[in-house]
Amino acid sequence: MLVAPLSPRPSRATWLLLASLYCAQGLPSGLVAHALPALLRQQGVDLALIGLLKLLALPWLLKALWAPWVDRWRHPRLGHARGWILPLQGSVVLCLALLALLDGPRLLSEQFSLLLGLLLLINLAAATQDIATDGLTVRLLSERWRGLGNSVQVGGYKIGMLLSGSGLLLLVGQMGWNLALASLALLLAALTLPVWHWQERPNPAPEQAASGPALLCQHYRGLLRQPGMGAWLALLMSFKLGDSLASPMIKPMLVDLGWGLGALGQLTLLSSLCGILGALAGGWLYARLGAWRALLLGGVLQALTLASLASLTQGAADSLVYSLALLEQAADGLSSVVLFAAMMRQCRSAHEGADFTLQASLQLLLAGLVGATSGLLAKAIGYPGLFLTAGLLGLLALLLLYPARLRLSANTPARASVDAAPHHSTPVR
Template sequence: MRPTSQPTSASPDAPALRGGTILLLAALYCAQGLPSGLIAHALPVMLRQHGVDLAVIGALKLIALPWMLKVLWAPWIDRLSSRRLGHHRGWILPMQAAVLAGLAAVAMLPPDALFGPWLPVFLGLLLLLNLAAATQDVAADGLAVRLLPARWRGLGNSLQVGGYKAGMIVGGSLLLLVVEPLGWRTSIGLLAGLVALMAVPVLLFPEQRRLPRLAPLDEPAGPALLWRHYRGFLARPGVGAWLLVVLLYKLGDAVGSPMIKPMLVDQGWTSAALGRLTLVSSAAGIGGAVLGGLVYARLGAVRSLAAFGLLQAAGIAAMAWLAGGAPVQAVYAVALFEQVADAMSTVALFAVMMDRCRAGHEGGDYTFQACLQVLAAGAAGAFSGVAASALGYGGHFVLAGLLGVPAIVLAAHGGWRGMETAPAVSAPAR
């Protein structure tokens, strides 16, 4: 790899979103969701079925460390590129190949060995798989920022959120349904096959034509790049106000959502019933992501952030209505509303995060914001059980809804709009 060059600029208000771009972004983020669904949803169930200790299952969270630490190497992904494959493809294709290799290795070993004497090796493979997926994500986010016209970044993030959720459903819920009748090796092999299929649009993407290189950037890719990169991001006007929005925007959801399933379990919901609810609400979330992108294109950044944030706060607060017990239909209605509102707010936040990226620093700038949001949400979510125990489920969800109000006020105020935005880059079709 070699230092990449300054991207070209185009009008951020380009009127159309290419069909090829839609397919490319949907495939990229679905490919990330497939192994994530395996690790987050399917593995905990299968590990417990094989008698693995709960402490080990809880430690699966540590496998996600690359997703939180990717901010440390993201600037180099912006600076280095492949002469033959192009900047973003030069990172995405090798990382997808590494994910495929990891899944192939997992498929070759029997589950009795993986969940038994080979468990440390298995967890090590999953850690490497997450490292590859997190690195690919930086390049994919940078590619999305450069490709998407500013007006359509909401819809672009609908593809990101919806594609990822679809991958999570297939790699998690559906994998659990097929692993017994098809067997471990076939099921994981099919998962790997889907990841390979998602790489086809990346292989066909003419990056050198769509995103041509110009003069090299002055910023060298040396050891001090990390400091220079983020110092430049933090020095811009309005960045403090914006990062406060990033920190607070999903705080209420982070506090409230971990307690939804425990509340329903305490009300007598079975695992099968919760599985059906999760599947239906996840599908509703995909629809909410698409709706959020379309509405974002009409409302713009400030009004979308405020309006969708209000829906998100209302959705999590509405869970308090279920705390004393409610009919199944009421639970589904509230859960679906909460998932749609959550997806819409996520789309708005991610779209504005794209707008806050500097040209030539898209992957690193977006990753910095995303990691900040994930860390804030993780820290808040860690205290959700304490709050629910102290306040009861009803009081807990009311508190979670109120925690979303400061971010709504800050988003509506718009003091963060002084940060320059990254233009989309797209060469004319040939």
Template structure:
């Protein structure tokens, strides 16, 4: 495990870059694509299908045990998974860059859905390996800071994958923008490749079989209080998922340009990044229960604001 602060800095830098790489596709799918699709003339019903490619993030627990165990005990166990997933993301983006934007958001929309699904499959699998790397190498004392690095890196990736990407599409076009994203991901891959992952000690483990997996899944669902936490998490994410995904198409319908939408999203994302940085300080002063319900109330107020804007209109 990483113990000294000086020794932990290369790990923190690597984790920040890896979570940044996961935030890029998430911003592309969740924020940029709805705006680009609406700008291309797709109806809101078709835009709603853009949520389907995010399924790997919800289902990654299915193959997480295999990622954690397959290749364990060998050199660079998780690094090899991470590099393979980054290669997959780069390959998908390279193919997307070669295809006309007009075709992808028109006759080739089904191809776009498949490509976005693969993008999320690779990113979700990378997340499993990256989380495993962080959990293994960070001591309990450093995990709070590690979580801040995770959120901040992911948020920065989302900023570039959403607001900044929309601005770049307006300036550079579809192909040049995607190749810019590919260049950033290759830098992340280089950072991961140069990271020296300590050899994982070999421990006797039962083979990952379907029977073992079903037994572990049953134990997970029997945890006390799990149903309550699932309701809380659903309440947090369902509203955010339904509301945030349609904000960009709404702004397109209100005659905002992609550059203006990107600028607004950039400002909002920077505020979110600052909030992630302040979260740790807030948790030191508030109890978890107060923080949970307090911030849930603030989130509800933000959607009330969007309801007001949708009811009364907004000009570009």
């Protein structure tokens, strides 16, 4: 494995490219995770139905099924990463533009199925684009720079969520649904410019003897046979369960406590900024503490902040709501960065996109199912019981850290091959 001093420092153009790509991915996610739950609850939509919005993330769970082909196929003119990113991001822009042309109140009520269909298409395009983007990130950044790289990833993603979450709530209140969604589509189109102007160096596709379904098995068999991979995957699938259970119900709870859209937008804005600071702290901690200790610290902070939300009841002071919301987002940003950086350590050279995608899909497997039940659980045991349960799940997941310690600490062949791999693509300086 190449030691850190031999790893070239990524250029500012590289950081700009990655930040724009992950910010673009955060835009549709913020719409679904932050803006829609509040808008739907304001329209009187049932909590159980709001919780089922988590099922729109199904393409993010299933994308591992087509990820090997994303690693293999290159556009003859646009190149590998650009050949996927440009048309897919353009498709999301078109879907947002179509939403901007439709009537908002009707979409949130009698045309709810049409809204779900368009959001599913957006998630399908964004999830497939994510395969190419994650593979590009692993190739561009050596191990030395992946902590900072994942800070840029999570920070950019959270900025995108901030703009389409709190920003959209504020704009809907002032400009209406149509102009607010049109602004979101224009912003996403502007974020396409860095990858449009980026010049990608050609790199060969990985050697594969199989095709069709056999390619899928062949592609992942090598990764899953790595020593200690079972313990790592168990931790990976459990680490964010508490967050997945709690996060869909935070905005509906605040709406039920009397918070309006404007106040929610301001709260989401400030808490998202804290999430970005938490992401930067996560990159620093990963570099200082290593994967195992950083995951332990991030997991503890995540569990405690989720459980603390149970103290919010009718009449809770605004200062308490702000304090807990800011801490929860900071812990989420920190824990996400260290988790993603640890996932990058497991990727093999020339298989970066699919290897990272498989881990991300498995991480979403239980998280998506648990998140889809959040509304039902909130109705059954109330918001305080839901958040206490989420905190307990977060602490229980940390019991899997010790069995996975060997995988996180070992200098494995898969990790070495990634660190030693040449950078096939470079942005224009």
